[in-house]
Amino acid sequence: xxxxxxxxxxxxxxxxxxxxxxxxxxxxxxxxxxxxxxxxxxxxxxxxxxxxxxxxxxxxxxxxxxxxxxxxxxxxxxxxxxxxxxxxxxxxxxxxxxxxxxxxxxxxxxxxxxxxxxxxxxxxxxxxxxxxxxxxxxxxxxxxxxxxxxxxxxxxxxxxxxxxxxxxxxxxxxxxxxxxxxxxxxxxxxxxxxxxxxxxxxxxxxxxxxxxxxxxxxxxxxxxxxxxxxxxxxxxxxxxxxxxxxxxxxxxxxxxxxxxxxxxxxxxxxxxxxxxxxxxxxxxxxxxxxxxxxxxxxxxxxxxxxxxxxxxxxxxxxxxxxxxxxxxxxxxxxxxxxxxxxxxxxxxxxxxxxxxxxxxxxxxxxxxxxxxxx
Numbered sequence: 001x002x003x004x005x006x007x008x009x010x011x012x013x014x015x016x017x018x019x020x021x022x023x024x025x026x027x028x029x030x031x032x033x034x035x036x037x038x039x040x041x042x043x044x045x046x047x048x049x050x051x052x053x054x055x056x057x058x059x060x061x062x063x064x065x066x067x068x069x070x071x072x073x074x075x076x077x078x079x080x081x082x083x084x085x086x087x088x089x090x091x092x093x094x095x096x097x098x099x100x101x102x103x104x105x106x107x108x109x110x111x112x113x114x115x116x117x118x119x120x121x122x123x124x125x126x127x128x129x130x131x132x133x134x135x136x137x138x139x140x141x142x143x144x145x146x147x148x149x150x151x152x153x154x155x156x157x158x159x160x161x162x163x164x165x166x167x168x169x170x171x172x173x174x175x176x177x178x179x180x181x182x183x184x185x186x187x188x189x190x191x192x193x194x195x196x197x198x199x200x201x202x203x204x205x206x207x208x209x210x211x212x213x214x215x216x217x218x219x220x221x222x223x224x225x226x227x228x229x230x231x232x233x234x235x236x237x238x239x240x241x242x243x244x245x246x247x248x249x250x251x252x253x254x255x256x257x258x259x260x261x262x263x264x265x266x267x268x269x270x271x272x273x274x275x276x277x278x279x280x281x282x283x284x285x286x287x288x289x290x291x292x293x294x295x296x297x298x299x300x301x302x303x304x305x306x307x308x309x310x311x312x313x314x315x316x317x318x319x320x321x322x323x324x325x326x327x328x329x330x331x332x333x334x335x336x337x338x339x340x341x342x343x344x345x346x347x348x349x350x351x352x353x354x355x356x357x358x359x360x361x362x363x364x365x366x367x368x369x370x371x372x373x374x
C-alpha cells in the first residue's frame with residue numbers, strides 16, 4: 001500500500017467579492033469571434049484572422065492565454081512581426097510564462113533571431129508584471145488537489161488494492177468539489193488561469209519543495225501514459241507543464257466524477273459565460289462524465305450518475321475508451337456534433353480537423369489543456 005505523510009498547512013483564506021459577471025460583459029461574442037478568426041486562418045484568410053484576433057483582445061481585457069498564443073503563432077507564420085510581438089505581450093500580461101514560448105515547433109526558429117529574442121525577453125520582463133495572483137489561494141487549491149491525487153496514485157499503485165484508500169479519495173474529491181462550488185462557482189467563476197495562473201514546472205516544483213511533498217507524477221511516467229493513450233506528446237521545450245497552457249490546475253477533481261454536469265453543470269456553464277472556463281473545457285467535462293470511473297473499482301465507492309445518452313457529443317477527446325464511448329464518425333452524427341458545438345460556442349469540428357492537419361504540416365500548436373482539447 002502506498003501512503004504519504006502530508007505536511008500540515010495553514011492558509012489565510014481570502015473571501016472573494018466578485019460579481020457574477022466579473023468582466024462586465026458576456027464572453028459569448030469572444031468565443032464566437034475567436035472561433036471565426038481560427039476558421040478564417042485555416043481557410044487562408046490570414047489578414048482578416050489577425051484583425052479579428054486584435055478586435056477580440058481589445059474588447060475583452062482578459063482573454064484566454066491559449067488564444068493569444070495561437071494568434072501569435074499565426075502572426076509569426078504570416079511574417080507580421082509587429083503583431084506577433086503584440087499578441088505575445090497580451091499573453092504575457094495575462095500570465096503566460098516565457099518558458100512556454102516554444103510550445104509550438106513553428107516558433108523554434110526564434111532561437112536563431114537574436115534581436116527578436118532580446119525584444120521578447122525585454123517585453124516579458126515588463127508585461128508579466130501586469131499579472132498577479134494570490135499565491136496563498138493558489139497553494140490552498142494546489143494542496144487540496146494534491147491530497148486527492150496522492151490518494152488516487154496510492155490506490156492505483158497498491159500491490160493489493162486497498163479500498164479504504166479509494167473510499168477516502170472519493171470523500172476528499174467530493175469535499176473539494178463542494179468547496180469550489182461554494183467559494184467560486186456560486187459567484188459565477190472558476191479557479192482557472194485568470195485566478196491562479198498557468199500551472200508550470202517551476203511552480204509545481206516550488207510548491208512541493210515548500211511543503212516537502214513528493215512528485216506524484218514523474219515526467220517520464222506521464223509521457224508514457226499520454227503516449228499509450230494516443231495523446232500528442234511533445235518533446236524538449238514542448239514537454240514542460242506550462243506548454244500545455246492548461247486553463248486550470250484543478251480540473252482533475254471534476255474530471256473524476258460522473259456527476260459533474262448533473263451537480264454543477266449550470267454553475268460551470270455560467271463560469272464559461274463569464275470568461276473563467278473555456279467552452280471546450282466544459283464539453284470535455286461532459287464527455288468525461290459519460291466515460292470515466294463507471295465500472296472501475298473506484299466506482300464502488302462513488303456516486304454514479306446516469307444520463308440520457310446522446311447519439312453524439314462534441315468529438316473533443318479522441319483516444320482509447322473515450323473514443324469508444326463518445327467519438328463518432330458517421331456523417332449524420334457529425335452533423336449533431338457540429339450542432340452541439342455551436343450550441344456551446346465551441347469551434348467547429350471541421351475546423352479543428354484542419355487545425356490538426358496544420359499542426360502536422362507546419363508545426364503549429366492549436367490544442368492545449370488536459371489531454372490537449374482546447
